[in-house]
Amino acid sequence: MSTDIAHIATALDQAARKVEPVAQFSTRSPFSLDDAYLIQRASMRHRYDAGERTIGVKLGFTSRAKMIQMGVDSLIWGWLTDAMLEEDGGVVDLQRFIHPRAEPEVCFLTKRTIDRPLTALEAVDYLEAVAPAIEIIDSRYQAFKFSLEDVVADNCSSAGLVVGAWSRDFANLANAGVLMRINGRVVQAGSTAAILGHPLRTLVQASQLLAKAQIALPAGSLIMAGAATAAEALSPGAHVSVEIAGFGECGFSIAMQQREKP
Ligand code: OOG
Ligand code: MG
Secondary structure: OHHHHHHHHHHHHHHHHHOOOEOOOOOOOOOOHHHHHHHHHHHHHHHHHOOOOEEEEEEEOOOHHHHHHHOOOOOEEEEEEHHHEEOOOOEEOHHHOOOOEEEEEEEEEEOOOEOOOOOOOOHHHHEEEEEEEEEEEOOOEHHHOOOHHHHHHOHHHEEEEEEOOOEOOHHHHOOOEEEEEEOOEEEEEEEHHHOOOOOOHHHHHHHHHHHHOOOOEOOOOEEEOOOOOOOEEOOOOOEEEEEEOOOEEEEEEEOOOOOOOO
16 A cells, blocks of 8 residues: 555645646545545655645535535545745736635634644634635546545645634634625625534644644644635636625635736
8 A cells, every 4th residue: 555655645746736637546446544644644745845834734524515515524634835825915826726716714823732632612722813714725636526535635625725814803703704705796605603513613623633643733833624615616817705704804816817828
């Protein structure tokens, strides 16, 4: 299996770099979820070798809306790197993505190292701030289709993120309205309550998953809680924004497509 792990990790890294999708791996030769995380780790090593550094982690499939959209039913996690971070209010170029989608998220900033499983009561003590955010996901698989193992191996489709202004209003996170707009029109509407019943629960889940993987997450890390609604496909020239009631909004514009060189 170790040669398969290295092989799949390299293929996924290359797919992202070349902006060319690959066929799913698990359909041809099934692998376990544990192996999927080993592939994810091996694939991330290619990025670190290329100079990227970790800025935090993301959770996936923390809402029913996302599980239903993608046909999977378990919570997953992956890595965020500095190369994925886009400026709030900035312009995003789609050229480096295969078939990007945007989804509304809540982003946490940690203030203490997370190195053991936390209880729900402890979660806030480990947080510096919270902000509205947008995740840009981009599956490296053809047609954006995958099994749970495939998507974990592919670092959970992580590709980009935009984070809005920070606040410390954790008390009002339980049931805040979530709106995602494209060109000013609401395309997704939901509530932060869709995220595991309460977004702070994602801290408990993240701490358990990190402990299982024997990873300590340093203070100053980002934790993306997972989308509250389904994701939307992105196209050149569009403006995307996410508003979380009481927490403000963040957004980005998408560059117009550059002409193919003759
Ligand atoms: C996998 C990533 C899921 C979320 O917020 O649920 C995710 C995908 O949908 O491609 O980021
Ligand atoms: Mg997400």
